[in-house]
Amino acid sequence: MTLYVYLVAGWLLLVGSLGIVRSRDLVHTVVCLSVAQSGTYVLLIAVGYQRGATAPVFGSTTPPSENVVDPVVQAMTLTDIVVSATVTALLLALVIQIAKRHGTLDPDHLSSLKG
Amino acid sequence: MVPSADPAATHLAPLAFTVPIIVACLLLALGRRLPRWAVDGLATTTAAAVAGIDVLLLMAARDGRVVTWAGGWTPVDGTTVGIALVADPLGVGAALIAAILMLCALVFSWRYFDSAEAHLHALMLLFLAGMTGFVLTGDLFNMFVFFELMGAVAYALTGFKIEDPTSVHGALSFGVVNSLGAYLTLCGIGILYARTGELGLAQLAVALRGNPPEALLVTAFVLVLTGWLVKAAMVPFHFWTADAEAVAPTPVCLLFSGIMVALGVYGTFRVYHVVFAPVLPAPGVQCLFLVFGAVTAVVGAVMCFAQRHLKRLLAYSTIAHVGLFLLAFGTLDAAGTEGGALYVAGHAGIKSALFLMSGVILNRYGSVDEIDLHGRGRHAVLLPWLMPLAGLALAGLPPFGLGMGKAVAEEAVATAGGWWAVAVFVLVSAATGGAVIRAALRIYRGTGRAPEASPPGTEETSGTDEEAEVSGLLQRVPLTMLVPIVVLLLGALALGVVPGVSEAFHAAASRFTDGAGYVARTLGAPAPLPAPTAPSGWTLSGVALSLLSSAMALAFALAALHHDRLPATLRAAARPVAPVLRGVRALHSGHVGDYVAWLFVGVAVLGAFLAAGAL
Amino acid sequence: MSRPARLVLFLVAAAGVAALLVVAFLDLPPFGSPFHPYRDRAVAAAVAHATANVVGSVTFDQRGLDTLVEETILLGSVAGAAALLRPSKEERENTTVPEGGRVLEATKLTGYLLLPVTLLVGIDVVVHGHLTPGGGFQGGVLLGTAVHLLYLTGHYRALDRVRPLPVFDSGEALGAAAFAALGIAGIIAAGAFLGNILPFGTFGELLSAGTVPVFNIAVGVEVASGVIVLLAKFLEQALRVQREAVS
Amino acid sequence: MTAAIAVALAMVAITATAVVFTGDPVRQAVTLSVFGLTLSVLFLLLQAPDVALAQIGVGAAVVPLMVMLTLRRIRRHR
Structure with a gap:
């Protein structure tokens, strides 16, 4: 199970990167980048999991004596999700401008920067 | 008992990045209602204020480190839940350079084009906050977050000239490659956290103490470093650099080239010295940086000399110099670190001044193509002298600070690597300096043959179509553009001549390489002082080598300008180089898919290299 | 290649x-x-500061610096995206607001019904962030998207009216500024940057966890405004910005 | 519980692969949204409701919406 869980995280990272490498459309590139990033979410949340423990939110059903999963990785993942959304927004804004300036979104046909 | 410094000093570190954040918020909230001069004034004053805070912090950290626990979570028995800010002289020094460069960039952009409702100024201040926080924080995940702040703002700044096709293209490549690097860094952080349950640099070091150098640590080290090294533009992570630095607005280029790439180097060696130095054998790591540093330096120098686009030329020269930084810091000892830090500081002054000069050229003549600009600057007054001088200084001309750093670093790498590393230093300095001198002579003196129409079908980015950054071309260069150039050059000169600089840098370097002291001080244990070693400074051999590389730079420049008058044997000897050069240039394709493939090649090779050395 | x-x-x-x-x-x-050694310490620290949602405690109290920077990233990215999506020299913004296309009545109704519910849930998620799952970020995203349900109803014009962009522009910046200012208030009142300066209150009650709920509200304002501005810029590009007719 | 997690992980891996191999960006916006939802289910199962909530908002709504608006803008331009 351990290896399986972490391999899924690694798979997301690698398959997202593969998507960027073989992408024919920059919108697709940006989306694949966000898939690669979700590998880090899965890794972090999996690292913080404890079998039989509940969510780290105390209340009437969960007294503070109860075992909870790691809240620190969850806070890290929240930050990571914000980063993902904002970076995606910035890159999509750039993609819109590229489409306007170059008339194409195929990275194979963008040739303004060479050498 | 926690050895606490002056309590007021502990509040300086958070203020150094909170002040620019708050002012940026104000600019964004009020920007459209403020007149332009108020926006300029507010932003410039803030950069100056941050520089002032950095100076105070530097004075407080002079005899050690200033530790601030955000939220007041001071460790009890060495453990805590909070984040530490750890200001040591080298880190604060880097923050100070960033603030000074930001000040120069903002003054330079007073005459700058449309700032889009103060967005440009607000983004610049947020960029400064990101850089400052990155060097001050003592927590690995917090480093990642500040790194992302630097990144996100930098992508927007790179693409700021939305009418320019190269600008938005370069920004996207930068964004994708840099983000992917950051995600690999985060994976490394996740792996370290799973193993140790810690995120603070000092706490990680304690948790890993006594660990054998196992595979997990190699992977974690390589992954964490990937993001930092992408930022540092180490080959083969460097492809985004020329694309982004050549197309960003000039004031932004200055910051990218002058300090941002150096912060990647800072992050790399900060993490190594504090967390990994006790668990990964030093010879393997040293060898890694000697090899990658040398390759980066050579690739950067070759690509630099081959450019005609002035800003791309400078960007590739930065890559070459990053290679030299890596060589110097890669010695992992105090002497090499001292040389590297001096070199970074001197380089910041010279390279920033050069980027500003390229901005002046762009806004005066409407192009940054060296060939196209042949002889166009004959009637200029000051720059025809300053630009070749800066070229010589880039090659290491004494008594500029960059030359002193080069001299100190050469001595250190000779011990760690051997004579070949010194040769790399001399040749690479000469080639990058030579390229700048060549461009200066061609533009300002009309040296060499006048250009013919370039043959059709040559695909390279020449810089003829670069968009000017002021409305209408400048008739004369305004004082607000000249003063920052002169100030930066004088600053670089002062580093080399003011007495005591070498001693101060040596003390800072000794702190930086003393990971155990960092850990002890952060977690509140008494820190043993590192064994004192002698600072180096200028030496006779150093001056000789620096004069040699300056002379070679001049020779390279003249040879390139008058290559048709070179003896036939020399030209024949150079002929086999051409296809190699074409091949290397073809790799820099501007294709983001290529760049990502190379990113993974870099990670795999780093991993294999280190595993072979460590396990 | x-x-x-x-x-x-x-x-x-x-x-x-x-x-x-x-x-x-x-x-x-x-x-x-x-x-999970860090977990053990974080839970103890959250209980000591009377914060029922430990994630909220880590986010705002224990590792508040991460979140300050995270919110700054959001601020910078929204400003950056707005700058990148500004109408360029040869473009202009269409002043006549286009009416959305024909929308099914059922879709319209869903939009109308969902809007108030989503707004209420969003506010609830923000305000109870220190007690239950959620907080300023999650609630803010909900609020920011909820307003755009009006677009789903086909009323881009109505959306344009309830969404005075300059207000949200400023709202975002002021939310972020409030976060940073709270950090400095910590220095003044408690001697520590981002220190928790309010009374902790009783564990599990609305007024507990010290400054955590205040941070949640600041972040909620920032994120909701930020999402609105961001989506508005993309909507503007998609619907309104046009290339000036070449004469 | 473990079995549910294993299934959710498999779903995440499969939908992620689907997103990457969907060449047409318009259809990709939809698969991306589905991927965002499967991720939030996984986070719920791993006892991370805070993260699941954020992921639903961002991964299943805001980001796919931005992708769709981008595509609309680009197609209008062509």
């Missing part, structure tokens, strides 16, 4: 990276293990 060459290069390198990852994964503690 040609496509096949690039793919081969990547696959070989990715295999190397995968190998690096696998050897590291094999050395990690098993999935679901009870080894």
Whole structure:
């Protein structure tokens, strides 16, 4: 199970990167980048999991004596999700401008920067 | 008992990045209602204020480190839940350079084009906050977050000239490659956290103490470093650099080239010295940086000399110099670190001044193509002298600070690597300096043959179509553009001549390489002082080598300008180089898919290299 | 590089990276293990500060610096995206607001019904962030998207009216500024940057956790405004910005 | 519980692969949204409701919406 869980995280990272490498459309590139990033979410949340423990939110059903999963990785993942959304927004804004300036979104046909 | 410094000093570190954040918020909230001069004034004053805070912090950290626990979570028995800010002289020094460069960039952009409702100024201040926080924080995940702040703002700044096709293209490549690097860094952080349950640099070091150098640590080290090294533009992570630095607005280029790439180097060696130095054998790591540093330096120098686009030329020269930084810091000892830090500081002054000069050229003549600009600057007054001088200084001309750093670093790498590393230093300095001198002579003196129409079908980015950054071309260069150039050059000169600089840098370097002291001080244990070693400074051999590389730079420049008058044997000897050069240039394709493939090649090779050395 | 060459290069390198990852994964503690030293300390610290949602405590109280920077990233990105999506020299913004296309009555109704519900849930998620799952960010995203349900109803014009962009522009910046200012208030009142300066109150009650709910509200304002501005810029590009007719 | 997690992980891996191999960006916006939802289910199962909530908002709504608006803008331009 351990290896399986972490391999899924690694798979997301690698398959997202593969998507960027073989992408024919920059919108697709940006989306694949966000898939690669979700590998880090899965890794972090999996690292913080404890079998039989509940969510780290105390209340009437969960007294503070109860075992909870790691809240620190969850806070890290929240930050990571914000980063993902904002970076995606910035890159999509750039993609819109590229489409306007170059008339194409195929990275194979963008040739303004060479050498 | 926690050895606490002056309590007021502990509040300086958070203020150094909170002040620019708050002012940026104000600019964004009020920007459209403020007149332009108020926006300029507010932003410039803030950069100056941050520089002032950095100076105070530097004075407080002079005899050690200033530790601030955000939220007041001071460790009890060495453990805590909070984040530490750890200001040591080298880190604060880097923050100070960033603030000074930001000040120069903002003054330079007073005459700058449309700032889009103060967005440009607000983004610049947020960029400064990101850089400052990155060097001050003592927590690995917090480093990642500040790194992302630097990144996100930098992508927007790179693409700021939305009418320019190269600008938005370069920004996207930068964004994708840099983000992917950051995600690999985060994976490394996740792996370290799973193993140790810690995120603070000092706490990680304690948790890993006594660990054998196992595979997990190699992977974690390589992954964490990937993001930092992408930022540092180490080959083969460097492809985004020329694309982004050549197309960003000039004031932004200055910051990218002058300090941002150096912060990647800072992050790399900060993490190594504090967390990994006790668990990964030093010879393997040293060898890694000697090899990658040398390759980066050579690739950067070759690509630099081959450019005609002035800003791309400078960007590739930065890559070459990053290679030299890596060589110097890669010695992992105090002497090499001292040389590297001096070199970074001197380089910041010279390279920033050069980027500003390229901005002046762009806004005066409407192009940054060296060939196209042949002889166009004959009637200029000051720059025809300053630009070749800066070229010589880039090659290491004494008594500029960059030359002193080069001299100190050469001595250190000779011990760690051997004579070949010194040769790399001399040749690479000469080639990058030579390229700048060549461009200066061609533009300002009309040296060499006048250009013919370039043959059709040559695909390279020449810089003829670069968009000017002021409305209408400048008739004369305004004082607000000249003063920052002169100030930066004088600053670089002062580093080399003011007495005591070498001693101060040596003390800072000794702190930086003393990971155990960092850990002890952060977690509140008494820190043993590192064994004192002698600072180096200028030496006779150093001056000789620096004069040699300056002379070679001049020779390279003249040879390139008058290559048709070179003896036939020399030209024949150079002929086999051409296809190699074409091949290397073809790799820099501007294709983001290529760049990502190379990113993974870099990670795999780093991993294999280190595993072979460590396990 | 040609496509096949690039793919081969990547696959070989990715295999190397995968190998690096696998050897590291094999050395990690098993999935679901009870080894979480930071968790143990974080839970104790959250209870000491009367914060029922430990994630909220970590986010705003224990590692508040991460969140300050995270919110700054959001601020910078929204400003950056707005700058990148500004109408360029040869473009102009269409002043006549286009009416959305024909929308099914059922869709309209869903939009109208969902809007108030979503707004209420969003506010609830923000305000109870220190007690229940959620907080300023989650609630803010909900609020920011809820307003755009009006677009779903086909009333872009109505959306344009309830969404005075300059207000949200300023709202975002002021939310972020409030966060940073709270950090400095910590220095003044408690002697520590981002220190928790309010009384902790009773564990599990609305007024508890000290400054955590205040941070949640600041972040809620910032994120809701930020999402609105961001989506508005993309909507403007999609619907309104046009290239000036070449004369 | 473990079995549910294993299934959710498999779903995440499969939908992620689907997103990457969907060449047409318009259809990709939809698969991306589905991927965002499967991720939030996984986070719920791993006892991370805070993260699941954020992921639903961002991964299943805001980001796919931005992708769709980008595509609309680009197609209008062509």
